Amino acid sequence: MNNNNQNNFNSQMPPQYYQYAYEQQQYMIYRAKVLSERKKQKRELLLVGIALGTTLIAYLLLQTISVGMLSMLGLKDAYESSPLMQYAFNVVAVHLFSMLVPFSLLAVILKKNFVAPLVPTKKVSGLKAAAWVSLGMAFCLLANIMTSAIMNISKNLFGYELSQSEYDGPQDIITCVMIVISTAIIPAIIEEFSLRCCTLGVLKKYGNGFAVFVVSIIFGLMHGNVIQFVFAFTLGIMLAYITIKTNNIFIPMLIHGLNNGMSVLKTIIEFAANEKAGETVTGILFYIWGVLGIAALIYLASTKSFKFEKKPKNPYDNSFGTKVLCVLPGLALPFAILLYLTSQYVTKV
Template sequence: MSENKSVNRLFLVVVVIYLSVSLGFSTLTALVPALRGMSVYVSILLSQSLVFVPCFLYCKLKKIKIRQLVPYRKINFATIVLVVVCTYLMYPLVVVLNAISMLFSTGGSASVAEMIMEGQSLTLNLICVALVPACVEEFMFRGLIFQTYRKSRMLPAILLSAFLFGCMHMNLNQFVYAFALGVYLAFLVEATGSIFSSMIAHFTLNATGVLMSWLLPMLYQAAGVDQMTQIPQGGFAANMEGAELFLFLMGIAVWGVIAIGTTCGAVGVYIAICKINHRWDHVKQMFSQGTKERMVTVSLVSGMALAFAFMGFSLWLERM
């Protein structure tokens, strides 16, 4: 069996396990009210284990030497700083893509804000919401999946691994910007030759969301504003009409202009990252290399279909 077929089966297995456990747990919490008070931290760590454990077992069963497949190469301090700067320059683009997707989806991700507003530990939030997902998700998507695909053709490997990264979020709103981030993170790995760069970028984005959610309530309190009236529910844009919708679209337009400028800046920083790591020649030539081995298989399509079916079903429930 080819490596692409094997890793595609891994993706299908992860999707099936993730959906089965998630739906089963949702049913169980509906039947056992006491479980509804379970810590959000436990829920997050459980969801991440549903991704990590199958990936770890896959490596053991296939006798894959992780350090040979996944590039855990040390990076210098200058690279770390530039990766953080580049990631923040990409942030306005993420904001725009997220806002656009909110026009069509009523699904959001308010759990982080809700968790912090309930007085939970900032340190635990950074570990569970920012650090653990960054390590686990990068291990699977920029590690096992992308590193396997890239042996065939680079551009399809970048796009397909990013697409699967978006699918795994199981949310239409998050899928859009997760796909764009997946592309960016794969390019970072190629720029540095190390998965640590994508982990740092991933952590930076997650940690920014955590810190903003932690700071906003304090700012509202200092300003004497009721924070609950300021925090919109997930997907609120899908329910806007008239002047409110117009203002939201104008906001997207303004952020769009900002995103164009900052993304151009990110490209410049990215080139600097490549040159610092002596990878610029590699990046310029990487799309001309590879084989013609097929990446898309029945297992892969099945996994993607299940993910989109779940997204569609969730969207239908939200609109009822």
């Protein structure tokens, strides 16, 4: 077709044709950009998953190195026979050295991922803070009940008993103080900073729901066996949710500390009195937290505290499932380690 005929053909086309052709072209450009950005996000998440998995492996490896140093220094026998030394080791080697260091490095390496301050410290009213703490503690009770149910099913239905390692009980007042510090205070501070500040901060860029889910998986994997994974994952969901809803890390820290403090209190009462007294006191506290949790649920619901601000869907964002699948390959080795460690505590009934 010569130029005259081409011009004549174009002049006969209706204006709607050109509008349609233009819209189709713009759509194809937009579609290509969406696919490109989603592909870019998948690559990012794959690297984030590898970084998270590496951090977990570093956490476990540093603990192994710490235990090895005990043997090298000839302190292993003293460690095994001294509850005070065991609890001190938990503070220095497990939390300050093995956990705080790698998770802080994670936050530094992936600092570009942060869309908010590392440590959320928004002011929350006293009544609302108390309600969140009460609800969190009630949720801890539910997580305990669920974990106990899983253990009973494993024992009664499948014939396998799942156990977990425990430290020796206190021998004196100094050990009691160290138990409080090493079990209730330090873990609440270091674990919440590592998980709900460093890790959650890295993940929130990809969506709050996704961040809550993945950081709870990390929290579960940190605890070393299936029993504690179930409990920590369940509790982690609530702690991460509260962190995002309140934008305040001190509330989850308090919940975490009070939850751990329940077992500490039972241990100390058993040392000071007897096992029955410890079970009685903690049983009463369970009921109190349950009632307070129900009241908190009603109060928070009535004040619309659970409501999330609706945000328009980002077309460049992958689906929740796709994002999780992108992160999981990096966590494959930590999951394998979890299964191996669990196998060391499984016994035939």
